[in-house]
Amino acid sequence: MKVLVLCGPESSGKSWLSGVIQAHFGGVVVGEYVRHFIDQQCRDTCYADIPAIARGQLAWEDRAREQAPPLLILDTHLLSNMLWSQALFDDCPTWLEEALLARRYDLHL
Numbered sequence: 001m002k003v004l005v006l007c008g009p010e011s012s013g014k015s016w017l018s019g020v021i022q023a024h025f026g027g028v029v030v031g032e033y034v035r036h037f038i039d040q041q042c043r044d045t046c047y048a049d050i051p052a053i054a055r056g057q058l059a060w061e062d063r064a065r066e067q068a069p070p071l072l073i074l075d076t077h078l079l080s081n082m083l084w085s086q087a088l089f090d091d092c093p094t095w096l097e098e099a100l101l102a103r104r105y106d107l108h109l
Contacts (some may be wrong), residue, residue, distance in 0.1 A: 001065070002106045005074045018073045027071030030064045033057040034081070047089040054081045054096050060100075061103075075107070 004021070006014040018029045033056040038045065045053065057078065064072055078100040085092040 001068055001072055003065075003072045003074065003103050003104065004077075005077050005108045007076070007079060007108055013042060014075050017074060022071075022080045025071050027073050028067055028069040029073045030060050030075060032076045032080075033060050034076075034084075034087045045088075047085070047091060050081065050085045050089070050091055050096075054078055054093070056097070058099065074105075077081055077103075078109075 006018055008014050015031070021027075022029050034045070034053050037049065037053050037056060041049075042076070057076070061072075061074060061077065078096050082092050082096050082100070
């Protein structure tokens with residue numbers, strides 16, 4: 001399984017590009033959990049939400065990895081969670097970096 005991660009700011013076309021890549025190469029797309037989280041909570045996020053958002057993203061990624069598709073396309077990953085946490089709240093749970101580094105990714109775009 002090859003794992004492709006799309007990185008970039010909001011509204012930069014990651015979701016669109018993940019769909020184009022999937023249409024051309026196949027594979028499984030993992031969406032951005034934070035959007036789901038915000039829709040569920042019906043409010044803006046706060047620093048206390050960061051661990052739940054990160055765990056949700058990892059859970060979605062893990063479920064997709066269990067399928068062992070030839071190509072796994074991640075619309076985002078923990079790096080985005082870390083960067084947003086730092087940018088919005090000037091802090092980030094330390095375990096996020098450890099969790100990110102413990103995983104294998106083949107290509108970042």
